[in-house]
Amino acid sequence: MTTATDIHALLQSMAEEIRQQLGDKKPLIVGIHTGGIWIAEALSDLLGADFFDAPLGTLNIAYYRDDFTRIGMHPQVAPSDLPFSVDDRHLLLVDDVLHSGRTVRAALNELFDYGRPASVTLAVLIEREEGHELPIHADIAGQSISLAAEQQIKLTNDGKLQLEIISDGSSK
Amino acid sequence: MTNNQLTESGRLRHFLTIEGLKRPLLTEIMDRAEQFSSISHQQVKKVPLLRGKTIVNLFFENSTRTRTTFELAAKRLSADVMNLNISTSATSKGESLLDTLHNLESMHSDMFVVRHNQSGAAEFIAQHVAPHVSVINAGDGCHAHPTQAMLDMFTIRRHKHHFPDLRVAIVGDILHSRVARSQIQALAILGVGEIRVIGPKTLLPTDCQSLGVHVYHDMEEGLHDVDVVIMLRLQHERMQGALLPSAREYFKRYGLTEEKLRCAKPDAIVMHPGPINRGVEIASTVADGPQSVILEQVTHGIAIRMAVMSMTLGAQSEQEAQA
Numbered sequence: 001m002t003t004a005t006d007i008h009a010l011l012q013s014m015a016e017e018i019r020q021q022l023g024d025k026k027p028l029i030v031g032i033h034t035g036g037i038w039i040a041e042a043l044s045d046l047l048g049a050d051f052f053d054a055p056l057g058t059l060n061i062a063y064y065r066d067d068f069t070r071i072g073m074h075p076q077v078a079p080s081d082l083p084f085s086v087d088d089r090h091l092l093l094v095d096d097v098l099h100s101g102r103t104v105r106a107a108l109n110e111l112f113d114y115g116r117p118a119s120v121t122l123a124v125l126i127e128r129e130e131g132h133e134l135p136i137h138a139d140i141a142g143q144s145i146s147l148a149a150e151q152q153i154k155l156t157n158d159g160k161l162q163l164e165i166i167s168d169g170s171s172k
Numbered sequence: 173m174t175n176n177q178l179t180e181s182g183r184l185r186h187f188l189t190i191e192g193l194k195r196p197l198l199t200e201i202m203d204r205a206e207q208f209s210s211i212s213h214q215q216v217k218k219v220p221l222l223r224g225k226t227i228v229n230l231f232f233e234n235s236t237r238t239r240t241t242f243e244l245a246a247k248r249l250s251a252d253v254m255n256l257n258i259s260t261s262a263t264s265k266g267e268s269l270l271d272t273l274h275n276l277e278s279m280h281s282d283m284f285v286v287r288h289n290q291s292g293a294a295e296f297i298a299q300h301v302a303p304h305v306s307v308i309n310a311g312d313g314c315h316a317h318p319t320q321a322m323l324d325m326f327t328i329r330r331h332k333h334h335f336p337d338l339r340v341a342i343v344g345d346i347l348h349s350r351v352a353r354s355q356i357q358a359l360a361i362l363g364v365g366e367i368r369v370i371g372p373k374t375l376l377p378t379d380c381q382s383l384g385v386h387v388y389h390d391m392e393e394g395l396h397d398v399d400v401v402i403m404l405r406l407q408h409e410r411m412q413g414a415l416l417p418s419a420r421e422y423f424k425r426y427g428l429t430e431e432k433l434r435c436a437k438p439d440a441i442v443m444h445p446g447p448i449n450r451g452v453e454i455a456s457t458v459a460d461g462p463q464s465v466i467l468e469q470v471t472h473g474i475a476i477r478m479a480v481m482s483m484t485l486g487a488q489s490e491q492e493a494q495a
Contacts (some may be wrong), residue, residue, distance in 0.1 A: 063219035072486035079210035
């Protein structure tokens with residue numbers, strides 16, 4: 001579907017928007033496992049080494065999800081790692097796709113267990129127009145798209161970022 | 173011991189013994205513990221994973237450290253915890269145990285963490301609990317102490333990484349030690365190169381060789397070139413049983429001193445499940461020395477117990493989802 005060059009264009013427009021909104025705030029960047037980290041890394045590269053005040057933070061929200069009593073443990077991913085204090089700082093929270101908003105809800109809960117940030121700005125590569133289940137919207141989105149409920153959009157990374165739309169409801 | 177601690181899909185439903193478990197599951201427990209360790213960097217050292225779950229620490233035998241770390245683990249997972257210390261009555265243990273159990277079930281408990289001086293107590297309880305309840309063995313008689321063994325494996329992995337390259341010696345009263353039994357099983361499942369046990373004949377099981385371990389009665393010889401030294405607590409009650417001459421004599425032969433430790437590899441780590449008897453099985457200079465990881469073991473105990481608690485209750489949810 002979306003090619004690597006398209007994604008690069010989306011990332012560039014996101015980076016421009018981030019510069020405008022947070023340029024004077026010495027922000028810190030936090031990516032959500034796994035796709036959010038890829039996007040956060042790409043944005044960090046585009047914005048340059050000095051734009052963010054510390055190395056990229058990563059969040060594994062598996063233990064903050066709301067579906068434990070329904071489906072049990074999630075597959076393992078690397079632990080969360082925030083190599084800075086979030087207190088009184090402006091954070092840029094990054095994910096690949098915003099759909100129901102539940103992942104971002106979990107990420108916000110986890111972030112606030114690390115401290116009290118001054119603000120959190122949400123940036124996503126893709127914001128789905130339908131299917132929001134919480135009052136959560138992206139501040140910065142590479143692209144908004146409309147998909148049928150049973151369709152999934154997935155970011156893959158085999159050295160190159162690519163977006164894939166899966167229509168078969170059975171695949172995750 | 174049958175493996176009724178696993179669900180049909182091989183997930184951990186109860187955690188009763190290391191025996192019969194496969195390497196990937198032990199590795200998963202350690203990996204999950206690694207993830208949970210990162211919570212200690214948070215200002216709020218808690219995750220909401222087990223919110224609304226009720227966990228009962230059912231301790232028929234005293235243990236401050238084990239109970240406290242189970243309690244802390246449950247609290248860091250946001251579960252509600254009740255601590256019950258029940259001293260066993262000499263008569264009709266079976267009956268009173270089940271009565272206690274059913275009463276606690278009626279309070280909608282989701283998990284029992286069981287410590288008992290009778291081997292098989294946790295297994296017995298697991299056979300009789302309601303289907304939605306998980307049981308974790310926090311030590312039963314001379315049988316097993318699986319979470320202790322896993323926190324020890326986790327500690328070894330943190331320091332030594334690759335199990336097959338390692339030589340591990342366990343020193344002391346192997347015969348009466350549920351910790352040693354579980355450790356030996358875990359070390360074997362993880363493919364440790366060589367497992368040694370060191371102790372007097374009276375304190376080693378007769379079937380040692382069949383456990384796949386090498387037996388030493390001489391400490392210096394047994395410690396030669398090992399990467400990990402695990403000391404066991406000498407239980408005073410054994411001394412009265414005429415199994416041992418005296419504490420002083422024991423220390424002379426099997427107490428870990430700096431001198432004896434020099435037989436091991438220079439970077440060997442020293443472990444002990446606690447509580448330590450200074451001057452009986454371990455010299456203070458070693459227990460407090462640079463090679464000692466004894467206090468780290470305590471810290472790791474919290475993360476390991478968080479892993480096991482969340483995995484067992486998670487497996488319950490998985491099962492319900494499939495049903």
